[in-house]
Amino acid sequence: MWANKIQTLRENSSIYKPLQERLDALQSLKRTLQKYESQILEALYKDLHKHSTEAxxxxxxxxxxxxxxxxxxxxxxxxxxxxxxxxxxxxxxxxIYAQSYGVVLIISPWNYPLNLSLIPLIGAIAGGNCVVLKPSEYSTHTSALLVRIIEESLASNLVQVVLGDSKIGGALLQET
Incomplete structure (x- = not known):
């Protein structure tokens, strides 16, 4: 299933993404994060017992x-x-003209599951890339919420989220 997601991204990665499309994607992500802010803080508490201020x-x-x-x-x-x-x-x-790499794989760790997933994602989108995001399998609540946030805010031909364990992560490394 995730192989089909990567193929879709590869097909879209050769298409130059204009500035306005990149800005729209980033603004959409920001609005969606603001919408889900309380749920994000709750998920971080469930996964890591982070107090809302710390989170x-x-x-x-x-x-x-x-x-x-x-x-x-x-x-x-x-x-x-x-x-x-x-x-x-x-x-x-x-x-010198900046050009995108194509498809970027982001594998995030468990200890800062939102920060270390989204900051590289922001840079990749700003650079005009398509992204495969594999959040940690140890922060299940945050990862599930990331799926919802990404699906709501970003086009599926721009970002795909793949959930799974380290075997999936290894397979993604081989694929991209």
Whole structure:
């Protein structure tokens, strides 16, 4: 089943994602996280016994900060940058264009299940990539909520969440 998800992402990864599409995805993720904030804090308590203040500061706050940074600065970050032109090409100019990698695999650990899933996800989306996200099997409540948040906020041809144990993680590493 997850092999079909990866194939869908591969097919979509060759399509250039314009700035506005990336910004829309990040803003949608932010709105959905805000909608589920109390449920996220509850899931983190069930999984790790994190008090709501600690969970907010170590998980959600950092994710919100990363989202805000990317939404604000992405237009500047993806602009072509001037580069030195070799003397052999005298009279011309050189620029560096940022391009996506394609499909990115994110395997997150159990101890910061939201933070270490979503911060790399934000960077990958901002970079124009498609993502396979495999949350930890040890933080079951947070992982289940991540599935719901991702499905509600991001297109399935952009991000796919795969749940499972370390054998699934190993197979995903071989596949991507």
């Amino acid at each position: 907010f500061l170590t998980e959600l706050f950092q994710v919100y900060e990363e989202l805000e940074f990317m939404i604000t600065n992405l237009p500047k970050l993806i602009r072509p940058k001037k580069a030195k032109t070799p003397l052999t090409h005298f009279g011309s100019t050189s620029k």
